[in-house]
Amino acid sequence: MKRRLLFGVxxxxxxxxxxxxxxxxxxxxxxxPQVERAQLALLTSLPLVFSESFSLEKGGSAALSRLExxxxxxxxxxxxxxxxxxxxxxxxxxxxxxxxxxxxxxDQWVRGGGLLLxxxxxxxxxxxxxxxxxxxxxxxxxxxxxxxxxxxLSLSPDGLSTQGGCRLSDGGLIARCRIGRGRVTIIxxxxxxxxxxxxxxxxxxxxxELRGLETR
Numbered sequence: 001m002k003r004r005l006l007f008g009v010x011x012x013x014x015x016x017x018x019x020x021x022x023x024x025x026x027x028x029x030x031x032x033p034q035v036e037r038a039q040l041a042l043l044t045s046l047p048l049v050f051s052e053s054f055s056l057e058k059g060g061s062a063a064l065s066r067l068e069x070x071x072x073x074x075x076x077x078x079x080x081x082x083x084x085x086x087x088x089x090x091x092x093x094x095x096x097x098x099x100x101x102x103x104x105x106x107d108q109w110v111r112g113g114g115l116l117l118x119x120x121x122x123x124x125x126x127x128x129x130x131x132x133x134x135x136x137x138x139x140x141x142x143x144x145x146x147x148x149x150x151x152x153l154s155l156s157p158d159g160l161s162t163q164g165g166c167r168l169s170d171g172g173l174i175a176r177c178r179i180g181r182g183r184v185t186i187i188x189x190x191x192x193x194x195x196x197x198x199x200x201x202x203x204x205x206x207x208x209e210l211r212g213l214e215t216r
Contacts, residue, residue, distance in 0.1 A: 040071035044093035094190035097143035111180025
């Protein structure tokens with residue numbers, strides 16, 4: 001499944017170059033004038049902001065560095081109404097199971113116009129030195145406690161399927177949905193964030209899907 005996603009990313013990049021679509025993308029300037037970055041709320045179980053040991057010396061992943069080129073990243077601990085109030089864009093990168101009341105808040109936030117990119121991996125392969133069952137170790141699979149079903153989706157090791165209302169692509173690895181006045185993109189993978197190069201194709205996919213949510 002994950003290999004198909006990587007091949008799909010590379011194929012999309014090649015198509016964009018060959019068709020000239022890539023010319024519309026302007027990479028972030030590292031030397032030009034600073035512009036105000038939009039806020040991006042981040043909820044994740046993955047060691048993107050801090051290492052597993054929470055050491056500041058090794059904290060901060062390539063994925064976080066890439067996100068911070070475009071956004072002011074604001075980590076949150078739960079997707080409840082208080083954390084989402086006043087926010088427009090949320091990245092949930094293989095989050096832990098959310099409380100029932102938070103799922104209700106999240107659904108209402110999306111239906112009110114929120115934009116959500118959810119990485120829901122059914123079989124996470126992220127390496128960890130923590131023992132199985134450790135509360136700091138990312139869960140081995142995304143725990144769908146009813147939210148995806150509520151949006152007409154189901155998740156299996158083979159990817160996503162829909163009962164209508166969402167568009168599937170990449171063989172069921174990506175679903176794009178309109179939920180009320182909001183929009184949601186779900187990717188049935190999170191391991192593509194485990195990279196050391198901020199310019200890798202996996203992080204190109206991440207940036208492209210976030211931009212797509214903002215512009216569709």
